[in-house]
Amino acid sequence: MADSWVNSAERIGSDLHLEWEPSGPGGRRAALTRALRDAVRTGRLAPGTRLPPYRSLAADLGVARNTVADAYAELVAEGWLTARQGSGTRVAERTEPPRTAPPRNAVHRTHPPRRPAVRARYDLRQGTPDASAFPRAAWLASYRRALQQAPDEVFGPGDPAGRIELRTALAEYLARARGARTDPGRIVVCSGFAHALRLLFAGRVLRGPLAVEAYGLPFHRELLTTAGVRTVPLPLDEHGARVEELGRERAVLLTPAHQFPTGGPLHAERRAAVVDWARARDGVVLEDDYDGEFRYDRKPVGALQSLDPERVILIGSVSKSLSPAVRLGWMVLPQRYVGDVLAAKGEREAWASVLDQLALADLIDSGSYDRHVRRMRQRYRRRRDRLVAALAEHAPHIEVSGVAAGLHAVLRLPPGSERSAVKAATWQGVALDGLAEYRHPAARDADMAVHDGLVVGYATPSEGAYGAALEALCGALPPDPG
Amino acid sequence: MADSWVNSAERIGSDLHLEWEPSGPGGRRAALTRALRDAVRTGRLAPGTRLPPYRSLAADLGVARNTVADAYAELVAEGWLTARQGSGTRVAERTEPPRTAPPRNAVHRTHPPRRPAVRARYDLRQGTPDASAFPRAAWLASYRRALQQAPDEVFGPGDPAGRIELRTALAEYLARARGARTDPGRIVVCSGFAHALRLLFAGRVLRGPLAVEAYGLPFHRELLTTAGVRTVPLPLDEHGARVEELGRERAVLLTPAHQFPTGGPLHAERRAAVVDWARARDGVVLEDDYDGEFRYDRKPVGALQSLDPERVILIGSVSKSLSPAVRLGWMVLPQRYVGDVLAAKGEREAWASVLDQLALADLIDSGSYDRHVRRMRQRYRRRRDRLVAALAEHAPHIEVSGVAAGLHAVLRLPPGSERSAVKAATWQGVALDGLAEYRHPAARDADMAVHDGLVVGYATPSEGAYGAALEALCGALPPDPG
Numbered sequence: 001m002a003d004s005w006v007n008s009a010e011r012i013g014s015d016l017h018l019e020w021e022p023s024g025p026g027g028r029r030a031a032l033t034r035a036l037r038d039a040v041r042t043g044r045l046a047p048g049t050r051l052p053p054y055r056s057l058a059a060d061l062g063v064a065r066n067t068v069a070d071a072y073a074e075l076v077a078e079g080w081l082t083a084r085q086g087s088g089t090r091v092a093e094r095t096e097p098p099r100t101a102p103p104r105n106a107v108h109r110t111h112p113p114r115r116p117a118v119r120a121r122y123d124l125r126q127g128t129p130d131a132s133a134f135p136r137a138a139w140l141a142s143y144r145r146a147l148q149q150a151p152d153e154v155f156g157p158g159d160p161a162g163r164i165e166l167r168t169a170l171a172e173y174l175a176r177a178r179g180a181r182t183d184p185g186r187i188v189v190c191s192g193f194a195h196a197l198r199l200l201f202a203g204r205v206l207r208g209p210l211a212v213e214a215y216g217l218p219f220h221r222e223l224l225t226t227a228g229v230r231t232v233p234l235p236l237d238e239h240g241a242r243v244e245e246l247g248r249e250r251a252v253l254l255t256p257a258h259q260f261p262t263g264g265p266l267h268a269e270r271r272a273a274v275v276d277w278a279r280a281r282d283g284v285v286l287e288d289d290y291d292g293e294f295r296y297d298r299k300p301v302g303a304l305q306s307l308d309p310e311r312v313i314l315i316g317s318v319s320k321s322l323s324p325a326v327r328l329g330w331m332v333l334p335q336r337y338v339g340d341v342l343a344a345k346g347e348r349e350a351w352a353s354v355l356d357q358l359a360l361a362d363l364i365d366s367g368s369y370d371r372h373v374r375r376m377r378q379r380y381r382r383r384r385d386r387l388v389a390a391l392a393e394h395a396p397h398i399e400v401s402g403v404a405a406g407l408h409a410v411l412r413l414p415p416g417s418e419r420s421a422v423k424a425a426t427w428q429g430v431a432l433d434g435l436a437e438y439r440h441p442a443a444r445d446a447d448m449a450v451h452d453g454l455v456v457g458y459a460t461p462s463e464g465a466y467g468a469a470l471e472a473l474c475g476a477l478p479p480d481p482g
Numbered sequence: 483m484a485d486s487w488v489n490s491a492e493r494i495g496s497d498l499h500l501e502w503e504p505s506g507p508g509g510r511r512a513a514l515t516r517a518l519r520d521a522v523r524t525g526r527l528a529p530g531t532r533l534p535p536y537r538s539l540a541a542d543l544g545v546a547r548n549t550v551a552d553a554y555a556e557l558v559a560e561g562w563l564t565a566r567q568g569s570g571t572r573v574a575e576r577t578e579p580p581r582t583a584p585p586r587n588a589v590h591r592t593h594p595p596r597r598p599a600v601r602a603r604y605d606l607r608q609g610t611p612d613a614s615a616f617p618r619a620a621w622l623a624s625y626r627r628a629l630q631q632a633p634d635e636v637f638g639p640g641d642p643a644g645r646i647e648l649r650t651a652l653a654e655y656l657a658r659a660r661g662a663r664t665d666p667g668r669i670v671v672c673s674g675f676a677h678a679l680r681l682l683f684a685g686r687v688l689r690g691p692l693a694v695e696a697y698g699l700p701f702h703r704e705l706l707t708t709a710g711v712r713t714v715p716l717p718l719d720e721h722g723a724r725v726e727e728l729g730r731e732r733a734v735l736l737t738p739a740h741q742f743p744t745g746g747p748l749h750a751e752r753r754a755a756v757v758d759w760a761r762a763r764d765g766v767v768l769e770d771d772y773d774g775e776f777r778y779d780r781k782p783v784g785a786l787q788s789l790d791p792e793r794v795i796l797i798g799s800v801s802k803s804l805s806p807a808v809r810l811g812w813m814v815l816p817q818r819y820v821g822d823v824l825a826a827k828g829e830r831e832a833w834a835s836v837l838d839q840l841a842l843a844d845l846i847d848s849g850s851y852d853r854h855v856r857r858m859r860q861r862y863r864r865r866r867d868r869l870v871a872a873l874a875e876h877a878p879h880i881e882v883s884g885v886a887a888g889l890h891a892v893l894r895l896p897p898g899s900e901r902s903a904v905k906a907a908t909w910q911g912v913a914l915d916g917l918a919e920y921r922h923p924a925a926r927d928a929d930m931a932v933h934d935g936l937v938v939g940y941a942t943p944s945e946g947a948y949g950a951a952l953e954a955l956c957g958a959l960p961p962d963p964g
Binding site: 029030033037041070074076077078079080082092127128129131132134136139140143144147148152153154155156157158179181191194195202203219223226265268269271272275299301302304306307323324325326327344346351352353354355356460462 | 512519523556558559560561562564574609610611613614616618621622625626629630634635636637638639640661663673676677684685701705708747750753754757781783784786788789805806807808809826828833834835836837838942944
C-alpha cells in the first residue's frame, strides 16, 4: 500500500520540479508546500503514503532540510499529512472527499430562477435606468473628495443608522425634492428597498399581514413570503389603491406618487384617507417612493409621508436615479420605529458601503445629484414622448396607462391579447413583461382597472438602440380589433 | 370656525412675505407652495380654514394667478388642502398628527444597546483595525481604474453572487494565501461575516441548532438567536474546540486558524476529526477565517476548508484586513448550497456595492492588497511584541494566551480578578472588555481552558497613542498574587 520512501521521493521530486518556482511568492518553502499539497490533493500521492525523511527529499530537490521540515509541518497542521512518533510522515487517510455521489439527505436545489439571459436584441424590461448614463466623472469626483476629506474614524466601526453626512444630505434633499418632513435622526440608510423591507419584516419591526397593491413587484411579495409575511391584495382603480377597502391589516405598502406598474398617482382624498386609517387603527403606511423624481408633465406630488411622519415610512433609493450598482437606499421612519430598525440591522453593521455613503452625500451637497436627475428626467421624458408618438403613429388604438412619469409605461391591450403580445414581442427580438407578471396571485379580476397590458421599460436601452427597439415593439402589438 | 377669506389672505400674505424668496429653488410657485405648506403644518392656518380665491391672493402677493392656482393644486394633491366644487379651497381637517401622546399599543423601545461612547483616552477594545492605516491612495487608484474600465452593464442589475471580477480575484487569492480549494462559481460575495450568517440561517439554507465555541462574539450569537437558531456551546481546551464532543447538531461554527478570542489554533487532529464528523453526520463546518492573514510567528495554517470543500463553508471579509467601512465579505460554499444562498440573497440584489467589489478585485489583482496586508502584519506584530515586552517588564506574572497572531491578545488573569481588572482599566482611561463578555451563556466552567482574562485589541489605537495605552493598561493589571 505505502510505497517505499525512495520511490516516493523520486515521484515527489519529479512532480515538484514541474511546478518549482523558487522565486515565486513565499520562496522555496511556500513552493514546496504548494507542490506537495497539490500532489496530495490530486491523488498523485495516495492516502497512507509514507513521505521521505527531510534530508532525502532536501537532497533530491536541492533545498535546505529546514525547508522540507517546514513544508511537512505546515501540511500536518492543515491536515493533509499526519506525523506520528516512530512512523514518520504520511499522507493522511481522508484527504479526498467523496466526489462521486452527493451526500445522503442533502437537498440539491438548483440555482434560483433568474430572469432568462436576454438574447433579445432589445431590452424593454422595466427596472433599471440607462446603464450608459451613470455619471462616472461626477461620482468619481465626489468619491475622491469624500475619501480625501474623511476623518480616520470613517474606517472604524460604522453607525448602523448610516453616516451622519449622508443622513443630513438626504434630510435636506427629501424635504426639498419630495416635501418630506424629516431630520437625520429618523433616517436609516440601507442598501435598497428590498433591504428596507427585510429589516422591517424579517427584523420583526412590523408584523404581517401586509396589504399591498393588487399589482406590484413579484420580487417584493416573494421576499415578504420568505419572511413569513402574508400579503393581501388591495384593489386598484383609476384613482389608485382602494384604501377604503383596507381590512384587518395594520400595515399597507403603497406607491402613491406613481402606482407601480399601472402608473396612476394615488388620489388626494385617498392619500388623506389612508393616513386617517393608519391613525385610527394604530397602523402604518409604507410609501415606496421608487421614482418620485421622475414626473414629466408637472412637479411631482410630494411624499405622502409629509401628511404624517409618525404614520408613514418613506422608503427610497438611488437604484432608479443613479444605478442599482450603488447599493444605497433609505428609510424615513416614525420616531418610534428607529430603535427597532437599528436593532434589526445589528449593532455593529453598516451594511451599506461607508465610502459610497460619503460619496453620495457629496454628490447631493455639491448639486451634482440634482443635475444628474434633471438630465435623466429630460432623457426619459423624451423616450416616453417617443414611445407615445410611435404608438400614435403605428398603433393608435393602444393606450398608455397612467401619468407621464417614471422609467416605464403600461400599454393597455385588448382583453385576452397580453400573452400573445409578449410572445410576438419576443419574436420581434424585444424582451418585456406582461402585466400578469405583476399581479398578486390572490387578486380578483374586479380588483384591477387595467387587465391586459405590456410593461415597457423605456430607460434600459442605450440611446442609439431605442428607435429600433420602438419599431420592433410596434411591430409586435396586436392590430386594432375595431 | 373658518375665517373669512379676506382675513386669511392678509394673514397668509404677511406670513408668506416672511419667507418669500422668489429667487429660491423652483421660483415663485415653489416658494408659495412651501410657505403655504408650512403655514398649514405649523397650525398658523387652522384645519377647515377657507383659502382666498386665486386672484385675491395673487393680487395680495403680486404674483400671477396661475402661480397661486398651481400652489393650491399641489397642496391639494399632497393632502394639505381640500378643494370641493362650490365650497372653495380649504385647509384639510386632519393635517396635523396627534403629537401629544404616543399612539396606543405602540411599542416604544429605546435604541438598541450600543457600546458606550468611549470617553476613555485609550481604546483597546478588539474588533477593528487601525483606522488611520486604511490605504487611501491605493484604494482610490483601484477604484478609479475600476470605474473607468467598467463596462456599462456594471450599472445595470447585479449578479447576486457578486461581480465575476471579484470572485475570480478572491478564488486566486484564497488559494494562494489560505490554501483554499475554490473557484469563482462557489464564491458568493456578501457584505461581511454577519451578512453571511444571516443568509445561511435567516435565509434557512442551514438550520439550527448550531454548535459554537464556548467563547465567541456575542454579536454573532445574538444574530443567530434573532434568526431563531439555538446555539450550543462547544468546550474549549488548549487544542481548541473539543469537536469530539459534538452532539446532535449538524452544523458547527469554528475559528480554526486562531480561536476567537482565546487565541489557539485548532489542533491538526481535530481539524481532521471535525471534517470526518461532518461527513459522517451529513453536517457542515462554518469556518470563520476572521484574521487568517495575520499570523506573526510563522506562515498561517491553511484554511480548514481545503480538507473538504463540500463539507466546510469558508467565510471571510476585509473588515480586519482593510476596514469594516468597506462592506465586503465572501463565502466559499459547498456546491450544493450555492443555489440556496443565492435564493436567500434575492434574485435582483447585489447587496454589496458593485463599485467597491470592482475596486477590491483591482486591489487584489494589482498586488496592493498583499502589500497592505504585509504592512499591517508588520505593524500589528510590532504592537503585539510591545505588549508582550511591556507585560514582561511590568507584569511578568500575566501570561498572554494563544499564538502570535491577530489584532488582539487575551491576558490571563488570576481567578476572580477579571471584573476588578476591567474596572481598574477604566480608571486608567483604558476601554477594553473582559473575557466574560464573550462567554456563551450556557457554557460551564469546565468548558473553558481560560477563565479570567482581558481581551486587548492592540490594533485600534493610533501609532502615536499606543505606548501610553500600554502603560495605562499595565497600571491596571492585578499585582502578582504569589
